[in-house]
Amino acid sequence: MNAPVDYLLHLADNAVVLGQRNAEWCGHGPILEEDLALANVSLDLIGQARLLYQLAAKRLGGDATEDTLAYFRDDTSFRNYTLLELPNYGPLVGYAASDRDYATTIVRNFLYHALMSLVWQELGESPDTELAAIAQKSIKESRYHLEHTGDWVIRFGDGTDESHDRAQKALDYLFPYTAEFWVASDVEAQALASGAGVDVSNLHQAWNEIVEDTLAQATLKKPVVKGYVSQGKQGVHSEHLSYLLTEMQSLARAHPNATW
């Protein structure tokens, strides 16, 4: 049984949106080696998104291509977690000049890759064999991303007073958005019913263990989540996604069908 197309889009949108956010660091990384490393993560994510969009386009048929799915859908059609579309810095007062904050970027990636290292593992066994093949390729990438970003979380948390402070602030800001991981959307419920999806609530404990182990080494405090559950994967986004998409889609929309 194949997974619903919307479920493929949920997975693809996650990858492309985080890939795009991470790519904002390209050429601006804190050090040369890390600049390359994060660009590598982006390229892995965009590669995953391409495979998923291609599969979705094949199953949709008609004029759909990976490009129409990535570049010609609007923000309310995107099904990515809200966590992934937030800017690369935390909340600021109105008059503050924003800048990229590497702790925010790293913590966000860590929380997501901890999840995906579990999701891809399960999807690798999916009876939807084409999705399973993508998952088996992606699991290796996600495990490395988790190792890489987890290492930075520990270095930041257990580093200097300032790096600890910034890592904790990033965690306090981003962690509540992970509540969205564990509440199945209609699409995830359909995917699960089809037999090809993943029961996200079953992954919560394993995810907690990964996160708590790393946070303990980092001497960071796990924030308490109460109440609010973001709904990006159901198409209800923060104001940040439309800006991200406008930039990402501008070239393809200004020059439709352009090739290079």
Place this chain on the structure above:
Amino acid sequence: MNTTALKDWPLWEVFIRSKQGLEHKHCGSLHAADAAQALRMARDVYTRRQEGVSIWVVPSANITASNPDNKGELFDPSADKIYRHPTFYDIPDEVGHM
């Protein structure tokens, strides 16, 4: 964690073993806070195009190098000792290329 300030990160030499090659070959250097990080960065900087299947990193400070000023006395004396090359032996055809 004992954190080294960015400006004090030591230099590491990176050695990669390619799929074809038998031995690790020097391919470059990078700055990193410690060995584990150097290894990870070497992966990201030097194996992006499938260059390798194994990585070594070595603190550059631990490499003892010959002095370029001594090049003459170290290496020139071997220049006129062509008999050290095994080119004066007859190799049976059956051996093929060596």
